[in-house]
Amino acid sequence: MLEVTGLRVAYGGIQAVRGINFHVAEGEMVALIGANGAGKTSTLKALARLLNAAGGSVRFRGEEISKLAPHALVSAGIALVPEGRGVFPRMSIVENLQMGAYCRSDKDAIAADIEHIFGLFPRLKERARQMAGTMSGGEQQMLALGRALMSRPKMLLLDEPSMGLAPIMVQKIFEVIRTVASEGMTVLLVEQNAKLALETSQRGYVMESGEITLTGDAADLLSDPKVRAAYLGE
Ligand SMILES: Nc1ncnc2c1ncn2[C@@H]1O[C@H](COP(=O)(O)OP(=O)(O)OP(=O)(O)O)[C@@H](O)[C@H]1O
Numbered sequence: 109m110l111e112v113t114g115l116r117v118a119y120g121g122i123q124a125v126r127g128i129n130f131h132v133a134e135g136e137m138v139a140l141i142g143a144n145g146a147g148k149t150s151t152l153k154a155l156a157r158l159l160n161a162a163g164g165s166v167r168f169r170g171e172e173i174s175k176l177a178p179h180a181l182v183s184a185g186i187a188l189v190p191e192g193r194g195v196f197p198r199m200s201i202v203e204n205l206q207m208g209a210y211c212r213s214d215k216d217a218i219a220a221d222i223e224h225i226f227g228l229f230p231r232l233k234e235r236a237r238q239m240a241g242t243m244s245g246g247e248q249q250m251l252a253l254g255r256a257l258m259s260r261p262k263m264l265l266l267d268e269p270s271m272g273l274a275p276i277m278v279q280k281i282f283e284v285i286r287t288v289a290s291e292g293m294t295v296l297l298v299e300q301n302a303k304l305a306l307e308t309s310q311r312g313y314v315m316e317s318g319e320i321t322l323t324g325d326a327a328d329l330l331s332d333p334k335v336r337a338a339y340l341g342e
């Protein structure tokens with residue numbers, strides 16, 4: 109579904125992503141793990157067209173998307189849940205969810221999808237009219253995920269959904285991520301929590317200093333001594 113070849117991202121003279129190759133098959137959940145500054149967010153931003161890649165090709169369902177405008181990307185079926193969530197703080201929960209559907213015009217289906225999101229996250233329903241900026245970090249992460257789903261994406265890009273959240277909230281968020289994946293969603297999951305990411309995914313890539321240094325089945329990576337030493341604190 110997603111085929112990335114030779115992707116490069118640079119900030120001025122700094123090479124953040126140095127020509128990486130990876131792919132995600134339809135219906136797969138794939139983890140991209142690595143330490144601070146490895147280039148994970150830069151990779152997702154390039155995929156979501158929030159920045160221009162310095163080189164390389166990104167094919168999504170057979171189509172080259174590395175030059176598309178960000179809104180065209182949403183229409184093509186890719187939704188990013190950004191690091192730090194990026195909800196609209198002065199809009200209510202319902203308004204944030206409606207914003208997620210801005211590229212759609214099927215009013216009845218949009219209303220039904222909002223109800224579906226409320227089913228996944230009852231907490232959001234209880235607070236439907238609350239300003240998003242006044243919600244807790246975990247609630248904002250739920251909302252960011254819900255908003256991304258409102259575009260009815262074919263693929264989700266998740267940037268550190270567990271960051272800064274209490275364990276119980278992480279559990280709740282990942283329960284929903286697993287549910288969505290089990291319903292057929294294709295997911296690229298960026299996480300510093302390598303254990304959680306690999307336990308949730310089928311395959312994984314390890315990124316270090318802008319390069320992919322290791323890849324394999326998630327279970328194999330979880331038992332790999334190098335991964336255990338570098339990312340699982342052993
Ligand atoms: N806007 C920017 N301008 C200059 N350098 C940047 C910019 N954004 C990121 N970088 C640099 O690019 C490198 C990769 O950063 P990136 O945010 O992609 O890492 P990351 O793997 O997501 O890290 P983290 O786990 O901390 O989120 C880092 O060295 C970072 O300092």
Ligand SMILES: [Mg+2]
Pocket residue numbers: 148149150191268
């Ligand atoms: Mg990051």
